[in-house]
Amino acid sequence: MKGRTLGILLAGSLVAATAALAMPVTPDPARDGSTDTIQAGWSHTSRSNGDVADIWWALRDRCSPDYLGERLLCDGLRMLARAASRTFESKMSADVGLPLPAGWGLITANNSPFIRSAHVELPLDLKTVLGFYRAALTKNGWTENAGAAVEGDRAAIAFTTSDGPASLRLTRRDGRTIADLSLHKSRVATAGFLPKPEQGRLMLGNRTDDAAVVTVNERTIKLAARAGEKLANSDDTAGELPDSQKLDLSPGKYKVTLTMDGSEARSREFEVAANETWGLLVEHGVLLPVRLY
Template sequence: MTTVRRGTKLPARWQLLVCGLLLLSSCSQEPLTAADPHADLPVPTRASHSSFSTTHASGIEIPFRTELKVQVPAELTDVLAFYRAELGKRGWQEKPDGMMVAADRALLAFASPKGPGVLRLDRAEGETTVDLVQRNTEIAAKANVLPISGQARLIFGYLVPDVASLVINDQTIKIEGGENHPQTLDLPPGTYSYQLLVSGHLVRTDTITLAADEAWDLHGDKEPSQVY
């Protein structure tokens, strides 16, 4: 057993160990910085995992929705401070509507130069999970994805013409079908039950919750997916 007394000179190997521990401690306290300061959606340098996904319309190269998912071994408060600072540098303006910050989760809405943005943070198992979404209003309008202001848009179709229908909000809508011929329906925000039928047979029955200015894809027997 080795006892270290105040004022006692440590052996060289112990000095190296103590210095290493002090270095690790100081590193863990360093503020988060952006791995690429020029990226539209910033990723912290200490991220353990990150992935991007984009949603495009046929024939339009620029995506109308971009999503970044990140896992960071850092406190939620530190990650939140990082994104508030970095998004502010990129011209994102935080909106008070719908803001929620708790010890283990946070939800913030932004107005970005390209369109609406949403930041979601969740804290679990020693890491903070980031879900950052930016929507491009101009491109969404060109792609016929943008709903009427204040409403939500459903996008649906079926490859085989004239055999499918959508039942929602007390309406039965015949799906014309065919490749690259999606139909749209704008609805007020809310939760709706719906059914998809093909040749009179039920393919899917489900509920969907729509928020203002969102767009969702209803695709056969798959779960609805948000596209804007």
């Protein structure tokens, strides 16, 4: 009889626990945010002439629970992601040689024969991000040049370093601060990376197994699966891209939209500066901006 009673109590407890885990929860922006899981990747290219190019990227995904059980799972993922984030930030900062602030939502970094660059998007205010970089870069031995332009939603600062000229550009957009940090090496690229004089260049690639459509303002570019996936590997590879995947644009802001089968179209604003070359790579349903030159 006691065994039967214990079994009934145990079964009842399991039913109650299962029911509790299935209880709907009210969304909590402070708890259920875009800092829960991390998608990351790295590519390394080594050529016979000794050139080496490394590309890193990382993207935080949102964990949005509807039920208590999902929230508990999200909490566990969040703890793991925070630990992984600290390891990733430390390693990438050391490998690229550029400081990386915590709390990022998207990162790309490039260390090539031409440039060391990092593109970072953060849900922090511009003043906080600017303070971080000024302190970290000074600690790294960089000297800030005179003439820094700091406004309410923008900042542009040039630096002198022992490795070459460098620059930091911050912009505030859609509740995020976007930081573009670059150190220019002495090596000059061939026509594969070079934009037309006083223009900026966008180069489009698709690193997925699905077709994609990218629209830049009113211009539509169709990308087959894996089309241009290695454009960031070298200027020779970039030069082999069809003209449709290389856009020379006047400096300014452009609306860029990515559409893939079965996914909702995703749009963002992208700023192109004169004499800069960027790769926009389709990966995990988003466009990853990588500074190439």
